[in-house]
Amino acid sequence: MMKRKFQAVLFVLVAGAVLFAAGCASAESGKKEAPVLLQFDDIDKSGFFPTGKLSYTIEGMMVSKDMNFTNYLEGTEYTAKPNGSDVVIKGVSGELWRTPLDKVLTTYTKKDGSKLSAADFIPDQYIPMQTIAGSGNFACFVPKDKLVEIHTAWGDVLIANRPEVPHGVGDYLVCREGSDGKPDFSDVWVVNGVTFPHTYDMTYSKR
Structure with missing residues (x-):
């Protein structure tokens, strides 16, 4: 009789431990990892496409x-x-x-x-x-789950997809076209993903 009671108690304790561990694992898997703050050098530069300002x-x-x-x-x-x-x-x-x-x-x-x-x-x-509508820029899409720190040519530090601000599906990094017809990465800034489609040409966007 005592042996049966001991086995029953042991079973309950083991089952409870298993359920607790499973619950912890589920909670851990449900946690969102904090996004890593990337630098401009971490970005794949092949994602830049030709664009330009729209008239608005x-x-x-x-x-x-x-x-x-x-x-x-x-x-x-x-x-x-x-x-x-x-x-x-x-x-x-x-x-x-x-x-x-x-x-x-x-x-x-x-x-x-x-x-x-x-x-x-x-x-x-x-x-x-x-x-004034025109060409002369390049842009690169940054998905909203990625943060990118940009140091602008005029001395500001901008964060693409910074928290607590709507971004649509993600912000864009924009730069001027260099004299060689390629992106000039010495002058890069951030355009919010909500406003970009209304202010820049999306014709050659890879999205």
Whole structure:
């Protein structure tokens, strides 16, 4: 009788241990591994395809006093100053960034296609601007489960697919076309995957 009770207790203990171990293993397998932060050198450069800006409307504004803001897509902080040069740009997804006036005047036009000038900017008021469609870029798709750190030519550090921001199926790394017709990897930046299809040509995308 005692032997049977001992065997029954032993069976229950062993069964419980097995179930506990199985539960732990299941929980471990269900955990998502934290994505590894890759560097640009880790990316397969053969994934770059020719592209260029589409024509679309954004907004620009100069300021009458210091304006601190964050580009919520990039996580980058900016300060625009009333120095006659800083222009705050509002993109198609409402994201903000700062660009020098001389670059704005060569990169964008008025909405009707005519040339922009410094006199068109009224402090603290956004004005519509049109991008100039054209080729001259390369882009590479980065799936949203991969994080890539990019050090831009203008000194910012950007993270492709950074957490807590929508990316669609993934962000894109974009660069200019070099004089040899190949990607110029000395000047690379990140374009959010939600906005990229609306702002860049997808004709030669490998997706």
